[in-house]
Amino acid sequence: MKNRLKNGIAIALIPQIVLVKVLGANPQFIETYYSEGIYPWISKFFRWMFGWVPFSVGDILYFLLIFFAFRYLIVNRKYIKNHIKLFFRDVIMVLSTAYFTFHLLWGFNYYRQPIAEKLGLPESHTQNELIDLIEKLTAQTNALQLKITRDSIQPVQIPYTKREIFGKTIEGYQKLEKSLPFLAYDRPSIKTSLFSTGLAYMGYGGYLNPFTNESQVNGRLPNFRFPVVAGHEIGHQIGYSAENETNFIGYLVTAYNNDPYFQYSASAYALGYCLSEIKRRDEAVFEQLYTQLHPGVQGNFREMAEFWRQFENPLEPVFKSIFDSFLKANSQAAGIKSYNAVVSLLVNYHKENPL
Template sequence: MFPEKKKYNATWILVAAVLLIEIFKLFPAAVEYLYTNGFYKYYSQLLRKAFGWFPFSIGDLLYTIAIIVALYKSIKAVIKIIRARFSWQVTKNSLLAGLRILLAVYLLFNISWAINYARKGSAHQLEIYVDDYSVNDLQTLASVLNKKTTEAVAEIQAKDSTVWYHFPALANACRESYIEVNKKYPFINYRVLSVKPMIYGKAGAFGGFAGYYNPFTGEAQINNGMPGNSRSQVLCHEMAHQLGYAAEEEANMIGWLAGRESKNPAIKYSAYNDMLVYTIMDLRRKDTLAFKTFRDSLPGLVKKHYQQNKDYYAAYTNSMQAHLDAAYDTFLKANGQEKGKKSYRFVIAWLIAYGKKYGWEAL
């Protein structure tokens, strides 16, 4: 009886711990001060020190092992229930064991990173008020970003873009971008590099993933098979996640701030190009005529890279993506991102708020 009682007690302890975490997340100021700039700041650096020196993705291997073990345990539990002829006691114990595992993983996920979803975040740090925006705001942003991207294109020399295609050089260039942005924004303070190419890059492409942050190992990872022009900005985005910017639009904003400060024109171009594409695509949804005008005025390099990205992902389009997209959309919404996958492009609202506060030329 005693071991059974211990299992029940463990279940209730895990439930109580999860509830305490959820209550704590109701207080953004406390999360920002005690967790993001307290515990998480040092814990994440510890993870990066522990796993960053490995030349391959420990996170990918960890997920592989976890999936294999989960399948094995699930099959074993089902067989046990069938052999017991669906005994309520055996079924209940199996379900409770599964619940304890899920609660433990959820608890670790939150402690390791996900509490950051509840922080005050970049809008608070940048002192901007993020709100809905008009079509006129969108047109203004598109015009400014088009100009900035065109200027970046003019600066690019042949040797600059080689950084996209050699991962060690790319990692160092993105780290240097964060060193530069820290001079302007001290709160963006990146320490201890831990960035990796995904082991299962092609599998990620089939799932529509360009990169991801592993909260259990602290690694920022990208699909190194994607078109080169996207790689630096995706990596800057994932590095922003490492700093505790959990929301996708905020990671986009911080990644852009870092990328635009790069001394390498190709990295700078990638940052502006990424934001320009988000803006133009949003304009297409809201003002077709204005979209066509801006589309025709885009630099040739932007059009070329847009087509490259479109062709790349079209080659991996499959029937499973809709289900994976729906699952990821649900995951984001469950973590407080009401817009789900649309959160990525909601960075537009951050850019517009930034432009209104500091002047459009400050973008």
């Protein structure tokens, strides 16, 4: 590639950033022309292209990119040392190309209309409203746990394989589509990640590859949590980028499922976020509410805590800090804390749609 072209691509990074911020300042424009305009066609094309492949093409792509990047640095280390300016120009050129491709294929969804506006939901809630929802979720979760196990002491063990969970999640989307058509999902492309152990050490339950539009779920996750995370990652795939929104979508599609194991997974998931929110606000109220859970439900919560505890390592905070910065750079001011913002969506949705 000629130097003039390389220089042009590298310099183009600056106007690209400006253009993205200008367009992103108009969520309705993004919603109409990108998220509900060209993006569904882009997404369906890539899901058609890679959905049938039984393994993650995106994982392999990332592995090859990292491998060849390190190989290039090692093989060309002397040239890089002697031509440091050209090397940095090439790095910026690669970043410019990746930035363009990322936003074209998926990234503009960060600037779309919030799902709360689409559903006509407020963006805040009171502590009394939160406590009311926790009490209802507690009753529902306890009832489902007892229905499944017939013993309030026993944690729920979801008996399905990961592939079966994917199939039931897709069925859940088909049912959810009837009441919320904008969450329609076809031509599935959802898989367990080839690097699930690595994701676990990084503290991630899954991710969407924006370049292949494959939803990846951490295959190491306990089945207790797997259905909601699968629904969450498909939520990204159909064009919702904000983590609180895909948490909400993952909850809805799992709760709408006819399967009692899925209903339990969804109810416990929502309850966990709500309890975490009340614990942050008032520890004494949290303790009082937590004791109302069946021992089996508490056992499932301990199962998740123990799962993540076994993968704790010194680098996990670094990975989360990087992701936090990435989210903040893409119109999610709360960063990684945006996951917890699902509580307002849950409270206000169930005010309109009582449990």
